[in-house]
Amino acid sequence: LLPTLALLPVKLLALWLIGQGQVIFGTLVILIAKLVGTAVVGDRVAARLARSVRDLAVVAGRLGSGDLTARVEPSGPPEVASVGGVLNGLGARVAGLLADERELVADLSHRLRTPITALRLDVELLDDATERDRMTGHVDDLVDAVDVIIRTARHEHAPDVPRCDAAAVVRDRARFWAVLATHQDRDLHLDLPDAPAPVGVGADELGAALDVLVDNVFRHTPHGTPFALAVTVDGDRVGVVVADEGPGLAHGELTQRGRSGTGSTGLGLDVARRTAERGGGTLHLGTGSSGGARWTLDLPAA
Known part of the structure; x- marks a missing residue:
């Protein structure tokens, strides 16, 4: 309506020109006025569409980053508004599934x-x-x-930021695994720094991740195969290392969830990887000096 009212004087001028015998010039003025009006209306529609799509992108980004409470106010053309409704439904569905999964895990743990x-x-x-x-x-x-x-x-986390001494955790888990290592005639070498090596992961979490990696040594190498546990400190990085002198593993092998050739669930390495990621680090598979597998939890120093 506003663009139409704004162009009304131009149209009146064109009609006056036609009335004065300037038909061609008056018609040209009318055509120009219509083109300008169409451009103004198109620009307003495009701006509205762009705003709606931008809102969708923002909410999709928040959902992708883990904020499952993010919702969009459907707006714009019907097709775009429909996408907004579907996106809201998707967020609600994922949030519900995760809540159900958490309750299931808690219930099974209680049992x-x-x-x-x-x-x-x-x-x-x-x-x-x-x-x-x-x-x-x-x-x-x-x-x-x-x-x-x-x-x-149930997300009942402690209010403080998790933190532990990686060297102390490795020393404790080495004592635990030493019994089985002796039983299987495996030499266990321990290499730890003299000073503490603090990392931003809880002791229980780091211990569980370390157990996963050591368990892989026992699962995938023959009896008698030596292995080593170590903590390295390089500037602001701390490495928790589990290395064996076995046949080694191909890069990417056993790192995919649910894949294991030993009858296990295949979820162990996924636990270790997520522990590293929660501490701001990564889990690497490399090759040791003897050709065996070398797992490293690379974490920032806390």
Whole structure:
């Protein structure tokens, strides 16, 4: 309406020219006026469409970054508004699925408490005090792990930023795995710095990731194969290394979720990778000096 009113004086001028016998010139003025009006209207429509598409892009970006509460106000042409409605539905659907998954994991973890309690009772009946204490420690670790799963699934995180000494965690897990290493005639070499190596990952998380990598050594190398655990500090980077002297692995092998040739779920390395990413780092697979696999959790120093 506004463009039409704005061009009204021009149209009146054209009609006056036609009335004065200037037909060609008056007609030309009318055509120019219509072209200008069309351009103005087209520009307004294009601006409205661009604004609607821009809103869609912003909300899609927020959803992609993990903000599942992001929603768009459908606007613009019907086709664009329809895309906005579908995008809102997609965000709600994904949020619902994740909530269901978290509750399922928490519920399954709660169900583990009953057999764990039974296991603890059996351990307390052991006659050997040394063995009883050792097994009790393992059961306590299992209980702690289940509690962490429940809290993580329900997003009951501690308010403080997670942090631990990588060297202390590696030393602790080395003591745990040393028993099995001795049983399988494996030499375990430990190389740790004298000073603490703080990283932005919780001790439980880093320990679980390290267990995954060490477990791969036992799964994929023959008995008697030596392996090493190490922590390297290079400036503001901390590396947690698990290296073996086995046949090695092809790059990318066993890193895809759900793929494993040993009957496991194949989710272990995914856990290790996500632990590294939560700490601002990455998980690398390389080749050691002896040709074996060399896994490195590369983390920024905290």
